[in-house]
Amino acid sequence: MVDQKRFALFLATPDSEFVKKEYGGYHNVFVSTFGDEGEHWDSFRVVEGEFPDEKDLDKYDGFVISGSSHDSFENDPWILRLCEIVKKLDEMKKKILGICFGHQIIARVRGGTVGRARNGPELKLTDITIVKDAIKPGSFFGNEIPDTIAILKLHQDEVLVLPESAKVLAYSEKYEVEMFSIEDHLFCIQGHPEYNKEILHEIVDRVLRLGFIKQDFADAAKASMENRGADRKLLETICKNFLKGRVPAN
Secondary structure: OOOOOEEEEEOOOOOOHHHHHHHOOHHHHHHHHHOOOOOEEEEEOHHHOOOOOHHHHHHOOEEEEOOOOOOOOOOOHHHHHHHHHHHHHHHOOOEEEEEOHHHHHHHHHOOOEEEEOOOOOEEEEEEEEEOHHHOOOOOOOOOOOOOEEEEEEEEOEEEEEOOOOEEEEEEOOOOOOOEEEEOOOEEEEOOEOOOOHHHHHHHHHHHHHOOOOOHHHHHHHHHOOOOOOOOHHHHHHHHHHHHHOOOOOO
């Protein structure tokens, strides 16, 4: 009998009313993107101070840290606790996929510098350029490494200085670090592979309504998604290959 694979999702954001209504919560959004049949996924609402017991960490095969509206460089108690847990998982060489806020948290824990994005916030579909020389053929990217990947992005912070031993895997016109990895167990993405157009549209409308962005910024965000979509299937495959230690056959 094959042991059931177990994964833990650290939710650093509350469920929006839209996500609860349409998908039943962010747990379902993430599991539908990164999960496979027969796996067990637990969610911990770290933004509310909910964490697994350290004695239970070893039972998980991998971890995912979500995005957040909070700044990764702040010292709120839950953020400091999350950093402690990530440090422990890093020492255990557990696989961690960091997304947006999670990407920045991993950089912070490993000694990098995170802060407000030097070229301003981004809320749109954009292309990131893959550093093909940094990726081994046959790795979790597969043998056919793309030149660029289209990904949905929503952030105002960034990794300013990479940790030692980190490899940049992708960059863009505005940001030097769009993806990075450390050793074989940490993989980090500034964008959102789990988002679809509907989720981002609702976020654009909500932050516009709350006065966090101007109308022209919202219009540009929606225009970026009008005629094309993110490379969600490719991103899903890459992330699954990483989390599950798969070597793709292509």
